[in-house]
Amino acid sequence: MDSKTALYIVKRVLLAVFTVWVVITVTFFVMHFVPGGPFDSEKAPSAAIKAAMEKKFNLDKPLFTQYTDYLKDIVTKFDFGPSLKKRGRTVVDIISDGMGTSAKLGLIAAAAATVCGIVLGSIAALRRNKIIDRVIMIITTAFVSMPSFIIGSILLILFSIKYKVFPANGSTAEGLVLPIITLALYPTAYITRLTRSSMLDVLGQDYIRTAKAKGVSSKNVIFGHALKNSLIPVLTYVGPMLAYIVTGSLVVEKIFAVPGIGRAFVNSITGRDYPLIMGTTIILATLIVLMNLITDILYKVVDPRISFD
Amino acid sequence: MKRIVAITLALAITLSLLFTLTACGKKKTTASATSIAVCLASEPDTIDPALNSAVDGATLLAHLFSGLAKWSQDDSGKLQIVPDAAKELVKGVENEDGTVTYTYTIRDGFKWSDGKALTANDFAFAWQRAASLELAADYGYMFEVIDGYDKVTEADDEGNAINPDAKLNVEAVDEKTLKVTLANAISYWDELLAFPTYYPVREDVVANESWATDPKTYVSNGMYTLDSWEHDSVITLKKNPDHPDADEVTMDTIEFYLSDDANNQLANFQNGDWLLIDDVPTDEIATLKADYPDEFFNVGQIGTYYVCWNVNEDILPKGSTLTGVEAENARAEIRNAVSLLIDRNYIVNEIAQGGQLPASSFVAMGLTDADGTEFYKNTGYSDKFVGYFDTSEDALESNFNAAVEVLKKYYTYDEATKKFTDFPAMTYLYNTSEGHKAIGEYIQAAFAAVGINMSMENQEWNTFLNTRKKGDYSIARNGWLADYNDPICFLDMWTSGSGNNDIQFGKGAHEKVAAYSLDLTSLGYDTKVENATWAETYDVLISTIKSCTDTAKRYKMMHMAEDMLMKSGCVTPIYYYTDLYMLSSKVSGFFSNPLGYKYFMYCTVKD
Numbered sequence: 021m022d023s024k025t026a027l028y029i030v031k032r033v034l035l036a037v038f039t040v041w042v043v044i045t046v047t048f049f050v051m052h053f054v055p056g057g058p059f060d061s062e063k064a065p066s067a068a069i070k071a072a073m074e075k076k077f078n079l080d081k082p083l084f085t086q087y088t089d090y091l092k093d094i095v096t097k098f099d100f101g102p103s104l105k106k107r108g109r110t111v112v113d114i115i116s117d118g119m120g121t122s123a124k125l126g127l128i129a130a131a132a133a134t135v136c137g138i139v140l141g142s143i144a145a146l147r148r149n150k151i152i153d154r155v156i157m158i159i160t161t162a163f164v165s166m167p168s169f170i171i172g173s174i175l176l177i178l179f180s181i182k183y184k185v186f187p188a189n190g191s192t193a194e195g196l197v198l199p200i201i202t203l204a205l206y207p208t209a210y211i212t213r214l215t216r217s218s219m220l221d222v223l224g225q226d227y228i229r230t231a232k233a234k235g236v237s238s239k240n241v242i243f244g245h246a247l248k249n250s251l252i253p254v255l256t257y258v259g260p261m262l263a264y265i266v267t268g269s270l271v272v273e274k275i276f277a278v279p280g281i282g283r284a285f286v287n288s289i290t291g292r293d294y295p296l297i298m299g300t301t302i303i304l305a306t307l308i309v310l311m312n313l314i315t316d317i318l319y320k321v322v323d324p325r326i327s328f329d
Numbered sequence: 330m331k332r333i334v335a336i337t338l339a340l341a342i343t344l345s346l347l348f349t350l351t352a353c354g355k356k357k358t359t360a361s362a363t364s365i366a367v368c369l370a371s372e373p374d375t376i377d378p379a380l381n382s383a384v385d386g387a388t389l390l391a392h393l394f395s396g397l398a399k400w401s402q403d404d405s406g407k408l409q410i411v412p413d414a415a416k417e418l419v420k421g422v423e424n425e426d427g428t429v430t431y432t433y434t435i436r437d438g439f440k441w442s443d444g445k446a447l448t449a450n451d452f453a454f455a456w457q458r459a460a461s462l463e464l465a466a467d468y469g470y471m472f473e474v475i476d477g478y479d480k481v482t483e484a485d486d487e488g489n490a491i492n493p494d495a496k497l498n499v500e501a502v503d504e505k506t507l508k509v510t511l512a513n514a515i516s517y518w519d520e521l522l523a524f525p526t527y528y529p530v531r532e533d534v535v536a537n538e539s540w541a542t543d544p545k546t547y548v549s550n551g552m553y554t555l556d557s558w559e560h561d562s563v564i565t566l567k568k569n570p571d572h573p574d575a576d577e578v579t580m581d582t583i584e585f586y587l588s589d590d591a592n593n594q595l596a597n598f599q600n601g602d603w604l605l606i607d608d609v610p611t612d613e614i615a616t617l618k619a620d621y622p623d624e625f626f627n628v629g630q631i632g633t634y635y636v637c638w639n640v641n642e643d644i645l646p647k648g649s650t651l652t653g654v655e656a657e658n659a660r661a662e663i664r665n666a667v668s669l670l671i672d673r674n675y676i677v678n679e680i681a682q683g684g685q686l687p688a689s690s691f692v693a694m695g696l697t698d699a700d701g702t703e704f705y706k707n708t709g710y711s712d713k714f715v716g717y718f719d720t721s722e723d724a725l726e727s728n729f730n731a732a733v734e735v736l737k738k739y740y741t742y743d744e745a746t747k748k749f750t751d752f753p754a755m756t757y758l759y760n761t762s763e764g765h766k767a768i769g770e771y772i773q774a775a776f777a778a779v780g781i782n783m784s785m786e787n788q789e790w791n792t793f794l795n796t797r798k799k800g801d802y803s804i805a806r807n808g809w810l811a812d813y814n815d816p817i818c819f820l821d822m823w824t825s826g827s828g829n830n831d832i833q834f835g836k837g838a839h840e841k842v843a844a845y846s847l848d849l850t851s852l853g854y855d856t857k858v859e860n861a862t863w864a865e866t867y868d869v870l871i872s873t874i875k876s877c878t879d880t881a882k883r884y885k886m887m888h889m890a891e892d893m894l895m896k897s898g899c900v901t902p903i904y905y906y907t908d909l910y911m912l913s914s915k916v917s918g919f920f921s922n923p924l925g926y927k928y929f930m931y932c933t934v935k936d
Binding site: 054056057062063065067069071072073075076080106107108109113114117118173176177180181188189191275276280283284291292 | 382793794
C-alpha cells in the first residue's frame with residue numbers, strides 16, 4: 021500500500037467517525053423531540069410511577085446531560101444502556117441476539133444474490149437478444165418491480181400452506197429458507213441487470229475488439245478483461261446492499277416470524293425505547309459508512325487506474 | 330484479479346453452505362399428545378410477574394407461577410376462583426377502623442423450581458416490591474386496595490418517595506402464614522389474588538435485575554418451569570413434576586411461539602404447526618368463520634370500544650348565546666344526540682366482524698352487579714332496552730329522528746337538503762390501523778348524512794396517546810379493557826386527577842363548570858350538592874365508592890357514576906370487545922378467562 025492510499029484510508033476513517041457522531045447527535049435530539057414517551061400506554065401509569073421510572077432511567081436529567089452521559093458511556097465503557105421496554109435486558113444483548121439471525125440471513129442472501137446476479141447478468145450479456153437473455157430480462161424485471169411483501173406472501177402460501185415444504189416461522193433452519201429467497205430475489209434481479217448492461221458496455225469497448233483481433237480466446241476475453249471491468253458498478257451496489265440486508269428487513273421478518281433485528285428497530289421507534297433506537301441506528305449507520313469505505317477501497321483493487329487523489 | 334474473483338465466489342458459496350448446514354441441526358416444530366405449540370403475540374416485554382402488564386405475558390405467568398388463588402374451570406365449564414398456594418380463600422375479619430384482615434395458610438408441598446420451599450414471606454416480599462416506587466411497575470396500582478398503599482406511593486415531583494420506609498400492611502407471621510389488611514372490604518379481592526402481579530417472587534432471585542430474561546436465572550413455583558427462551562422466536566415451558574398439583578397437568582411441554590403478524594400466525598395455523606393462534610387478519614374473519622366453523626372462536630372480553638369527546642371542545646354553533654351551565658347541558662344533549670346517529674350493528678357486522686356486540690353503556694359486558702347479574706344490563710333509564718339507548722336495528726330510524734329533533738334545537742336545519750348548516754367542523758383522531766380507520770370513516774359518513782363535517786387524522790401510537798392525553802383533539806377513538814371484575818376500573822379513570830382522563834373532565838375550562846349535582850343522602854351519606862363542579866361531584870362520588878364497605882350501596886353509587894358519565898355525552902360507546910382466536914379441533918381441555926388469559930395445562934392433543 022503506498023503512502024497516498026494509507027493517507028486516504030486514514031482520512032476516510034476519520035470522516036466515517038465524524039459521520040457516525042453526527043448521526044448519533046441528530047438522532048438523539050430528534051427522538052427526544054418526537055411527541056410521546058417510553059412510559060406512555062393506553063393505561064397511563066400514575067404521575068408518581070412515571071416520575072420514578074424517569075428517575076430510574078435518568079430521563080429526568082437535562083437533555084444535554086443525558087446526551088453527554090450517553091456518549092461517555094459508549095466511548096469509555098461500550099455501554100449502550102438498558103432497554104426501557106424490555107425490562108432487565110440491555111441494548112447490546114437485544115442487538116446481538118437479533119443481529120445474529122439477521123446477519124446469517126443477510127449474508128447468505130447477499131452472497132447468493134451476488135453470485136447468481138453476476139452469472140445470470142453475464143450470460144444475458146453474452147447471449148444478447150437470444151431467448152435466454154429475454155427470459156432472464158423478463159424474470160428480473162418482474163422481481164425488481166415486485167415488493168418483498170408480495171414475493172414473501174406468495175412463497176408462504178405456496179410452500180408453507182399449500183405444499184407444506186417449509187415451515188412458516190423462522191425459529192428453525194428450514195424456516196429460514198423462504199425468508200432468504202425473499203431477501204435475495206430483489207438484489208439478484210438488480211445485480212443481473214446491472215451486470216448485463218455494464219458488460220454490454222465493456223464488450224463494446226475498443227480494447228475488447230483489439231484483444232479479440234489479436235486472437236485472445238473468448239474465454240480469456242470474458243474472464244480476463246470484460247468481467248473484471250464490468251464489476252465496478254456492481255461493487256457500488258453490493259457494498260451498501262450488504263449493510264442494509266444484514267441489518268434486517270421488517271417486512272420479511274414479519275411475514276416469516278424471523279427473530280431478526282429489523283423488528284427491534286421499528287418497535288424501538290414506535291415504543292420510544294430511546295437507548296434501543298440509538299443502538300440500532302448506530303449499528304446501521306456504522307455498517308453503511310463502513311461498507312461504503314470498503315467499496316471505495318475495492319474500486320482501486322478492481323481498477324488500478326482509479327486514483328485516491 | 331481472476332483469482333480474487335474466483336476466491337470470493339468460492340468463499341461466498343462455502344459460507345452459504347456452512348450457514349445452512351450449521352443451522353440444520355436445530356429442532357423442528359413438533360406436536361404430539363403431550364406437547365403443544367401455540368402463538369399468542371410477539372415477545373413479551375417482560376415475564377417478571379410484578380412488571381408484566383400484558384395479557385400474553387399474564388398467560389405465560391399463569392403457567393409459571395402459583396399465586397394464593399387461581400382461575401379454574403369446573404366440570405360444567407363455569408369459571409371460578411379457587412385456592413392455589415393458599416389452603417383456602419378465607420373470609421376477612423373486619424377491624425374496628427373499617428379495615429379488613431385476611432390470614433392465609435400456605436399449602437404444604439410448594440417448592441421453587443430450584444428446590445427451596447415456598448414461604449409466606451415470598452408473598453409479602455413480592456407484594457411490597459411490586460407496589461414500590463423503586464420498581465415503578467405499571468400495575469403497582471393493583472395494590473391500592475391494601476392498607477398503606479397511599480403512603481408507599483406518595484412522591485414529590487421528582488419521583489422521590491416521601492415516605493421511603495412506608496410498607497403495605499402485609500406480613501409473614503411465620504413460614505406458612507400470611508396476614509394482609511385491606512383498607513376496606515372489596516368484592517373482587519379473591520380475583521386479585523389470582524392476578525399475576527400478586528404472584529410470589531423470592532428476594533435472592535430478583536436481586537439480579539435480569540433474572541426474568543434467562544431460563545438459568547428464572548426461578549418460579551408454578552405448574553411449569555421456563556425451559557428455554559430463544560428471544561423473539563420461541564419460549565418453551567416444561568411441566569414441573571414437583572408441583573403439588575402435577576398429577577392434574579396433562580400437557581408436558583408448551584411452546585409459545587412469538588409472532589406479531591396475524592397473517593404469519595394464520596399461515597402457521599393452517600399448515601398445522603401451531604394449534605392455537607390469538608390473532609387473525611381482520612379482513613379474513615368472514616372467510617375464516619365460514620371455513621373453520623369448529624376452530625374459530627370469539628369469546629367475551631371485558632372491554633369497551635368507544636369514541637371520546639373532549640369536554641372542552643365547543644360544539645355549539647358560532648354566535649350561540651348559551652353560557653355556563655346552560656351551555657354545558659346543551660353540549661351534553663348534543664353529544665348524546667350525535668351518538669344516536671351511529672349504526673353500531675353496521676360497525677360490528679360489516680367492519681369489525683369479530684362477533685363484537687353493539688355497546689350502549691361504558692361499563693363493559695361481563696362485569697357483575699351486586700346481585701350477581703350483569704352490571705351493564707341494569708344501566709340506563711328504560712325497561713324497553715338494555716343500556717342508555719336502544720342499539721337494535723329496529724330502533725335505527727327512531728334514533729335518527731330523535732337525534733335530528735334534538736339537534737334542531739341548537740343548529741340551523743336546511744329542510745331541502747335535510748342537513749344542518751352550522752355544526753362546527755370536527756376532527757376524528759385515531760391511531761394508525763386499518764380497523765380504526767374503517768370505523769372512523771363510517772362514523773364520518775354517518776355524520777355527513779346530516780351535515781356534520783368531520784375530517785380524519787391518524788397518528789402513530791405514542792404520539793396519539795400523547796395528543797389524546799393532553800386534550801389536543803375534538804373527538805377521538807378510544808378503548809378500555811378491565812383488569813379485574815369490578816366496574817370501578819371503568820369509572821375511577823374519569824376523576825379530574827386521573828392520568829387516563831382523556832376527556833379532560835375537571836381540567837382546563839371545565840374545571841370551573843358548575844353543571845353537576847350529587848345527592849347521596851338516600852344512601853345514608855350527608856353529601857348533597859347542586860350546580861357543582863366535576864371535582865365536587867364525580868371525584869367525591871368515586872372516593873365515596875372506594876371507601877364504601879356496603880356492597881349494595883357501593884354498586885348503587887357505581888351506577889350513579891356511570892349515569893353521570895353517560896349524561897355528559899362525552900363517551901360514545903361503540904361495541905364490547907371480544908377475544909378472537911383459532912384453536913385446532915385436535916386440542917381438548919383448553920379454557921380461557923374473561924381477561925383473555927389462556928390455559929393449556931389441562932390440554933390434550935389428538936394425533
